[in-house]
Each structure stands twice: as structure tokens, then as C-alpha cells.
Amino acid sequence: MTKNRKFTLVSRPDGEPKPSDFALVEEDLPELSDGAFLVRNHYISLDPAQRGWMSDAESYMPPIPIGAAVRASAVGRVHSSKNPDxxxxxxxxxxxxxxxxxxxxxxxxxxxVDASLVPSPTNFLSVLGAVGMTAYFGMIDDGQPKEGETLLVTGAAGAVGSLVGQIGKIKGCRVVGIAGGADKCARLTDEYGFDAAIDYRGKSQADLEKEIAAAAPDGVDIIWENVGGEILDAGITAINEHGRVVLCGLISEYNSPEPVGIRNLWYLISRQATIKGFLVRDYPPRFPEGIAQMGQWLAEGKIKHDEDIEKGIENSYDAFMKLFSGGNQGKMILDVSPES
Ligand SMILES: NC(=O)c1ccc[n+]([C@@H]2O[C@H](COP(=O)([O-])OP(=O)(O)OC[C@H]3O[C@@H](n4cnc5c(N)ncnc54)[C@H](OP(=O)(O)O)[C@@H]3O)[C@@H](O)[C@H]2O)c1
Known part of the structure; x- marks a missing residue:
């Protein structure tokens, strides 16, 4: 008889998640109630947000219960159904x-979803999924890029950041990205068309401020923030009058016991700049608009995207932790399809 294998939460991580915080559990498939259906997941989205859901701190979603499988977005096929839809x-x-x-x-x-419309169903988790919709709606609604402005993207070589920078280029901005390591910085300029790239690894905040000032000689009009901490503090020193900080993520803080906070808030006052939190979960009713636009840019070759696919539910922990080591090259996805 077919069994279900689940990557479950055993204890709430204290700092960086450890293998012992999780367990791979095998169980029988359940009976379906009326209106329910069973999905055979093929691809699972690995997202930094899952680290927050593992904790019991107050958030926009309830914590993952201890003993439950780790919450994630997934794409798959209906295996059996008591729902005619x-x-x-x-x-x-x-x-x-x-x-x-x-x-x-x-x-x-x-x-x-209609899998025949995309090169791979994984695209529903990346460029045409929550990641692509985050980049699109965050930029259009909150970044509000204008021709000739300068956009600074942190976490720039990742799934969200690489798309944000390319949308900035489509909208006529000078785009500067901050990422970890020479290879990722080369991808920013060579593959994604950024104007300049800054490698943050091993740099002090003062070094970063100098490099941002050199790469953005007219200052920065939009900061797309994925990282937080010193990288955000460094970026804020370059913000222009009436600049916008789109606060999308704070990955440098997700494993720290205490929030780090912003120490350079004064720059936002003196430059009359705004900072606004963004959550893609406000946007599902508008996803058709975002998918149509991202799909068109993809078809026109104006946007490139990468997916980093690891295989097998037994590799869940190692694949998830690539998000925090920077080991991922693009949208991190776990392939658990029957063929994998
Ligand atoms: N608000 C929303 O609705 C929403 C939706 C989706 C994602 N997000 C946020 O967007 C950000 C990016 O998510 P993603 O899915 O696109 O992941 P990603 O950027 O593809 O992967 C995470 C990347 O973060 C960088 N990183 C990890 N730890 C870091 C640290 N301590 N300091 C600096 N950089 C670090 C690494 O890149 P390097 O090798 O360059 O260090 C890593 O590759 C996250 O903060 C996430 O929470 C928010």
C-alpha cells in the first residue's frame, strides 16, 4: 500500500535550524471526506518564510504545529478525489x-493550473508563483519605479531579488544589486542585466556604504530590501529625497535570537523617504494580472529566471538550509515527484 512521507517539525529551532529539529515520518494515506481530494505533490517550494512559521513568535500566520509537516507551497496532481471540481x-x-x-x-x-502552458510546472512556484508575484506587485505598487531612477536590490541574486532587478531595468532604472560572492555578482551583471553588483561578504558597513555610493552616484530612489541588518543600514545612507524602501524580507535576522533593527532611521526623516512592509499574501486576487505581465516579459526574453531543484523528500533539510548558506542558485525547489 502507498505511504506518505512527511518532513515534520519536531522542535522549534533555536537560532539556526538543526537536523534534530525535524523528522522524516512515514504514514498511511488518509480516507477522504466529502469535498476533499488528495494531491500527489511533485514540486515543493522552499522559502525563507518557512523559518518564521517554525517559530511561535507573533506573525501573519499561525506557527506550524509541533509534529506536523512543515508548511510549504507545492504544485502537484490530484491523485484521488471526492470533489468534482x-x-x-x-x-x-x-x-x-x-x-x-x-x-x-x-x-x-x-x-x-494548466501545466501545458509552461515549460515546467515548477514555474508555478517561481517566476509565475508567489516569488514572481512578490517581485511584480512589490515593485509596481510600492517601488513605483520611474525612468532614470536608481534601484538598489539586496539579496539580489536570489529568486525574488533577480526578478526585482530585471523589472527595474524594464522600467528604465539604473539597477545595483548586492549579493554574496563573486559568482553571484557576475550573474547579476552578465545574466540578469544589472548595471552594477556589490559583493557584501567580508565587508564592513562602512565599506558597503562606500561601494553603494560609487555604484549609485546619483543616490538611490528605491531600496528593495530582502536582507536587513547592516546591509539595510548601509543602503539607507544613500536614499534620495522622497525615496522608497520596500521592506520585503530580513533574511539576515531569521536565525538570530534578537531582532537587529535599523540604526539609520534618521536618513528617512531628513530625506523625507518612506519605508513600507510588503506581503504577497495581499495579492492573490490580482495574480492573473501579474502572471499575464510576467508571462509576457518571459516570452519576450526580457526576464530570465533560475530554479535550483534538489531531489527527494529525504533531502528536505539540506535543501532548505541552502537558503541560509547562500548555496542556492535561483528559486529553491524540492522535487518529490514519483519519477524523482
Ligand atoms: N514579503 C513577501 O511577501 C515575501 C515573499 C517572498 C520572499 N520574501 C523574502 O524575500 C527574501 C528573498 O527570498 P527568496 O525566496 O528570493 O530567497 P533567495 O533570495 O532565493 O535565497 C535566499 C538568499 O538570501 C541570502 N542570504 C541568506 N542569509 C543571508 C545573510 N545572513 N545576509 C545576507 N544575505 C543572506 C543568500 O544569498 P547570498 O548568497 O547573496 O548571501 C540566499 O541565497 C527573503 O527575505 C524572503 O523572506 C518576502
Whole structure:
């Protein structure tokens, strides 16, 4: 009989997650209630946000219960169904968990998708998924890029950051990216078309401030912030009058016991700049608009994107931790498909 394998949370990580915080559990497939269906997950999205969901600190989503599979977005096919709207074989994408099979109860957050329209169903987790929608709506609604402005992107070589920078180029901005290591910086300029790249590794905040000033001689109009800490403090010193900081993520703080905070807030006052938190979960009703635009830019060759795909539910921990070591080259995805 087929079993489900799940990557479950055993204890809430204290600082950096350890292998002992998780367990791989095997169990029987459940019976379906009326209106429910069972999805055979093929690809699971690995996201920095999952680290926050593992903690019990106050957040925009409840903590993952101890003993449950780690919450994750996933794309897969309906395996068996008691819901006529989701027949067997239908591709679906939604909020599920790091497991091979997920039950979706009636009314669960899962949408049907047409896998024949994309080169790979993984695209529903990357450029046409939450990551692409974050970059698109965060830039259009909050970044509000204008021709001739300068955009500074932190975490620039990652899934969100690389798309944000390319949208900035489409909108006519000078785009400067900050990333870890020479290879990632080369990808920023050579593959994604950024105007300049800064390697933050081994640099002090003062070094970063100098390098940002050199790469953005007219100052910075938009900061897309994925990282926080000293990198955000350094960027803020370059903000122009009426600049915008789009606060998308703070990955440098996700494993730290205490929040770091911003020490350079005064620059926002003196330059009459704004800082605004962005959450993609406000946007699902507008996803069709974002998918249409990102899809068009992809088809026109104006946007490139990379996916870093690891295989097998048993490799969940190592694949997830690449997000924090910087080992990922593009959108981090776990392939748990039956063929993997
Ligand atoms: N607000 C929203 O709705 C929303 C939605 C999606 C994602 N996000 C946020 O967007 C950010 C990027 O997410 P993503 O999915 O695109 O991941 P990603 O950028 O593809 O991967 C994470 C990257 O973060 C960098 N990083 C890790 N630890 C770091 C540290 N201590 N200091 C500096 N850089 C560090 C690494 O790149 P380097 O090798 O360059 O260090 C790593 O490759 C995250 O902060 C995430 O929480 C927010």
C-alpha cells in the first residue's frame, strides 16, 4: 500500500535550524471526506518564510504545529478525489506541506493550473508563483519605479531579488544589486542585466556604504530590501529625497535570537523617504494580472529566471538550509515527484 512521507517539525529551532529539529515520518494515506481530494505533490517550494512559521513568535500566520509537516507551497496532481471540481490528474498549486501527498479539504487554498502552458510546472512556484508575484506587485505598487531612477536590490541574486532587478531595468532604472560572492555578482551583471553588483561578504558597513555610493552616484530612489541588518543600514545612507524602501524580507535576522533593527532611521526623516512592509499574501486576487505581465516579459526574453531543484523528500533539510548558506542558485525547489 502507498505511504506518505512527511518532513515534520519536531522542535522549534533555536537560532539556526538543526537536523534534530525535524523528522522524516512515514504514514498511511488518509480516507477522504466529502469535498476533499488528495494531491500527489511533485514540486515543493522552499522559502525563507518557512523559518518564521517554525517559530511561535507573533506573525501573519499561525506557527506550524509541533509534529506536523512543515508548511510549504507545492504544485502537484490530484491523485484521488471526492470533489468534482478537482478530478484525478488535474494539476494544482497551493499552500500545502513538505510531504509527498497532501489532503485538501473542501474550500482549501488550492487552485487548478494548466501545466501545458509552461515549460515546467515548477514555474508555478517561481517566476509565475508567489516569488514572481512578490517581485511584480512589490515593485509596481510600492517601488513605483520611474525612468532614470536608481534601484538598489539586496539579496539580489536570489529568486525574488533577480526578478526585482530585471523589472527595474524594464522600467528604465539604473539597477545595483548586492549579493554574496563573486559568482553571484557576475550573474547579476552578465545574466540578469544589472548595471552594477556589490559583493557584501567580508565587508564592513562602512565599506558597503562606500561601494553603494560609487555604484549609485546619483543616490538611490528605491531600496528593495530582502536582507536587513547592516546591509539595510548601509543602503539607507544613500536614499534620495522622497525615496522608497520596500521592506520585503530580513533574511539576515531569521536565525538570530534578537531582532537587529535599523540604526539609520534618521536618513528617512531628513530625506523625507518612506519605508513600507510588503506581503504577497495581499495579492492573490490580482495574480492573473501579474502572471499575464510576467508571462509576457518571459516570452519576450526580457526576464530570465533560475530554479535550483534538489531531489527527494529525504533531502528536505539540506535543501532548505541552502537558503541560509547562500548555496542556492535561483528559486529553491524540492522535487518529490514519483519519477524523482
Ligand atoms: N514579503 C513577501 O511577501 C515575501 C515573499 C517572498 C520572499 N520574501 C523574502 O524575500 C527574501 C528573498 O527570498 P527568496 O525566496 O528570493 O530567497 P533567495 O533570495 O532565493 O535565497 C535566499 C538568499 O538570501 C541570502 N542570504 C541568506 N542569509 C543571508 C545573510 N545572513 N545576509 C545576507 N544575505 C543572506 C543568500 O544569498 P547570498 O548568497 O547573496 O548571501 C540566499 O541565497 C527573503 O527575505 C524572503 O523572506 C518576502
Amino acid at each position: 478537482f478530478p484525478e490528474g488535474q494539476w494544482v498549486v497551493g499552500l500545502a506541506a513538505m510531504e509527498e501527498f497532501s489532503v485538501v479539504e473542501a474550500g482549501g487554498f488550492t487552485s487548478p
